[in-house]
Amino acid sequence: GEDVEQSLFLSVREGDSSVINCTYTDSSSTYLYWYKQEPGAGLQLLTYIFSNMDMKQDQRLTVLLNKKDKHLSLRIADTQTGDSAIYFCAETSSGNTPLVFGKGTRLSVIA
Amino acid sequence: DSGVTQTPKHLITATGQRVTLRCSPRSGDLSVYWYQQSLDQGLQFLIQYYNGEERAKGNILERFSAQQFPDLHSELNLSSLELGDSALYFCASSVKASGAYEQYFGPGTRLTVT
Numbered sequence: 001g002e003d004v005e006q007s008l009f010l011s012v013r014e015g016d017s018s019v020i021n022c023t024y025t026d027s028s029s030t031y032l033y034w035y036k037q038e039p040g041a042g043l044q045l046l047t048y049i050f051s052n053m054d055m056k057q058d059q060r061l062t063v064l065l066n067k068k069d070k071h072l073s074l075r076i077a078d079t080q081t082g083d084s085a086i087y088f089c090a091e092t093s094s095g096n097t098p099l100v101f102g103k104g105t106r107l108s109v110i111a
Numbered sequence: 112d113s114g115v116t117q118t119p120k121h122l123i124t125a126t127g128q129r130v131t132l133r134c135s136p137r138s139g140d141l142s143v144y145w146y147q148q149s150l151d152q153g154l155q156f157l158i159q160y161y162n163g164e165e166r167a168k169g170n171i172l173e174r175f176s177a178q179q180f181p182d183l184h185s186e187l188n189l190s191s192l193e194l195g196d197s198a199l200y201f202c203a204s205s206v207k208a209s210g211a212y213e214q215y216f217g218p219g220t221r222l223t224v225t
Contacts, residue, residue: 031211042113042201043154043216050211088154095212096142096205098156098167 002026006089006102013110018076020105022089025070029091032065033099034074037086046074046087076107084109114138115217117202123223129190132220136183136204142166143185144205144214145177149198160185192224 003025012018024032030051035043049056049063049072056063062075076083086106090099114137124130136143145157147170156169160179171177174192179185189196199221203214 033214035216042115042218043203044113045213045215048211048213092212095207096161096166097212098144098159098169099214100156101154103153 002029002091002093002100004089004091004100004102006087006105008103009106009108011108011110012079014079014081016079018074018079018083018107018109020074020076020087020089020107022072022074022102023070024072024089024091024100026091026093026100027070028093029070030094031092032063032072033090033092034061034063035088035090035101037088037104039085043088079107079109081109081111083107113215113217115202115204115215117200117217117220119220120218121221121223123225124192125225126192126194128192128224129188130192130222132187132189132200132202132222134185134187134202134217136185136202137206137215140204140206140215141183142205142212143179143183144203145171145185145187146201146203146216147198148201148219154201157187189222194224197222197224 033048034046060077086104089102116135141162157171159167203216
């Protein structure tokens, strides 16, 4: 079945860039998403990218997609302490269908 | 605030009991998804409803059931509860925007089975 892998932890200094990586196995993945979960809260949709795109930029967030390697990354520029959270990568092969999530990457921002 | 509401926020109950979790999707969203988040399994899809009909089923146990009502709110029923059912249960609703479906999650219901 489909599988989405992420590294579990990332620690960065405030003001640096963070890069969170994700790999997926389903070659038919069409939509790839990034969600943020703060302690005790639900999942907040940050951004997403279509499989026919290589890059998407949204303010401090840049998503890069390497479809050949099935690799997705989320870059957060000028990381702030408020960015400390768990970031989930998710994919789906078509539109209004369930998401397959990675286990999440816990980002710690050191002041 | 995603616009998806879930009640209750916390639920503590004993093994063998039955509980009902409630979800109201964002206004106008016809799809409702249920996900379970646990430490060992991560986020797992349980079931999806679209406009009152079951659309997709994931790793949902037979002890669990769900439905979506005419006003589009949904309920997830968990019965014969076991310790391992302790988890965060999320509901999400989806809308098509800019060519993709965006799933918006509620704040979750934390279930503790003792």
